[in-house]
Amino acid sequence: MSRLRWMTAGESHGPRLTAIVEGVPSGLPLLAQDVDTDLARRQRGYGRGGRMKIETDRVEFVGGVRGGETLGSPIAMSITNRDHGNWLDRMSPAPLPSTPEALTRPRPGHADLAGGLKHDRYDLRDILERASARETASRTAVGSVSRKLLAAVGVDVFAHVVAIGPAECGDLAGVPAGELRARSRASDLACADSSAEARMKDAIREAAHAGDTLGGVFEVVAVNVMPGLGSHVQWDRKLDGRLAQALMCIQAMKGVEIGAGFGAARVRGSEVHDAIAYDAVARRFTRPTNRAGGLEGGITNGEPVVCRVAMKPIATLKKALGSVDVRTKQAFEAAFERSDVCAVAAASVVGEAMVCITLADALLEKFGADSMRELARNVDGYRAQVAEY
Numbered sequence: 594m595s596r597l598r599w600m601t602a603g604e605s606h607g608p609r610l611t612a613i614v615e616g617v618p619s620g621l622p623l624l625a626q627d628v629d630t631d632l633a634r635r636q637r638g639y640g641r642g643g644r645m646k647i648e649t650d651r652v653e654f655v656g657g658v659r660g661g662e663t664l665g666s667p668i669a670m671s672i673t674n675r676d677h678g679n680w681l682d683r684m685s686p687a688p689l690p691s692t693p694e695a696l697t698r699p700r701p702g703h704a705d706l707a708g709g710l711k712h713d714r715y716d717l718r719d720i721l722e723r724a725s726a727r728e729t730a731s732r733t734a735v736g737s738v739s740r741k742l743l744a745a746v747g748v749d750v751f752a753h754v755v756a757i758g759p760a761e762c763g764d765l766a767g768v769p770a771g772e773l774r775a776r777s778r779a780s781d782l783a784c785a786d787s788s789a790e791a792r793m794k795d796a797i798r799e800a801a802h803a804g805d806t807l808g809g810v811f812e813v814v815a816v817n818v819m820p821g822l823g824s825h826v827q828w829d830r831k832l833d834g835r836l837a838q839a840l841m842c843i844q845a846m847k848g849v850e851i852g853a854g855f856g857a858a859r860v861r862g863s864e865v866h867d868a869i870a871y872d873a874v875a876r877r878f879t880r881p882t883n884r885a886g887g888l889e890g891g892i893t894n895g896e897p898v899v900c901r902v903a904m905k906p907i908a909t910l911k912k913a914l915g916s917v918d919v920r921t922k923q924a925f926e927a928a929f930e931r932s933d934v935c936a937v938a939a940a941s942v943v944g945e946a947m948v949c950i951t952l953a954d955a956l957l958e959k960f961g962a963d964s965m966r967e968l969a970r971n972v973d974g975y976r977a978q979v980a981e982y
């Protein structure tokens with residue numbers, strides 16, 4: 594069982610989103626501001642739609658935090674959906690005054706049809722409300738708590754967008770992590786290459802004019818991760834597998850790579866594996882390259898953990914694709930209310946959250962602490978042991 598247990602609840606236009614995370618040690622300083630910063634980052638990005646103008650996501654702690662510190666009890670968080678006020682006649686949990694008009698034309702690429710078949714619902718709103726990427730606000734909140742925990746032991750996680758549709762970043766291999774992080778934070782597409790960013794914006798504008806959407810690729814990097822998180826001994830303990838699952842289950846993700854990823858399949862072993870050296874001053878093993886993405890055999894090796902994630906274009910299209918009314922079986926265009934043209938920058942914040950959660954879980958698994966003091970002692974002791982190796 595994972596050490597960090599968490600779950601989210603709530604519909605996109607329901608009253609609020611909820612997340613509970615259990616397993617965080619006591620004594621971690623935690624303020625609403627820590628979460629709100631990430632929630633705001635998740636809302637931004639060139640190409641977002643009308644909903645983001647309605648919402649200003651803010652967290653409310655309703656359990657597990659007292660006086661700005663965690664208690665070791667489950668942390669419960671709530672984020673109000675401002676838009677719910679516009680949906681009371683259709684989304685109120687109490688019996689509705691009249692049956693709302695059913696949404697019966699599934700969007701190709703969304704969960705609408707598969708979910709409707711599975712749950713025997715003919716109003717596909719019953720599916721899309723939960724399938725919506727609005728849920729990622731709750732995950733982001735859980736990620737912020739995990740990020741605080743990781744920061745307490747010196748681990749930092751950031752993401753940057755490397756492609757939007759056909760517009761790709763140039764080679765960023767020589768750019769130091771701190772610089773990548775700063776550039777990404779300063780860009781409204783979370784992109785560390787300003788000339789690529791301009792091309793990405795053009796691509797988004799063109800897609801918007803065509804009533805279409807665009808996906809892309811983002812990279813999540815975790816720096817200062819100690820070697821030894823995860824395990825080689827069993828399939829479900831391998832950290833690369835856990836990261837892949839955590840990233841792939843974000844709405845609209847279709848591919849995950851670690852390190853060189855698919856590229857490693859096209860070249861010889863000598864061009865893939867990272868030679869090992871030893872830095873006697875820093876008393877640590879080093880690698881001139883990091884094509885393994887910081888993971889060997891399912892265990893962190895002390896190099897930055899690097900994951901790349903491919904997001905498909907959002908399925909809600911203004912210029913809708915062909916669909917079929919689930920009641921009449923007549924051909925129609927799929928339903929459209931509003932949507933983002935491109936949400937890759939926002940997804941990169943969610944990717945950070947999922948990596949934070951997965952690494953925090955692996956950290957607690959290895960160092961199993963009930964309080965932050967105990968965690969710091971265990972991590973320091975281990976780091977000293979590794980330096981003596």
Ligand code: EPS
Binds near residue numbers: 645727729908932
């Ligand atoms: C989102 C909220 C949603 C969408 C988007 C992400 O709000 P609404 O449906 O009211 O416009 O803007 O989700 C999708 C495009 C999708 O297909 O799920 C959010 O909070 O990020």
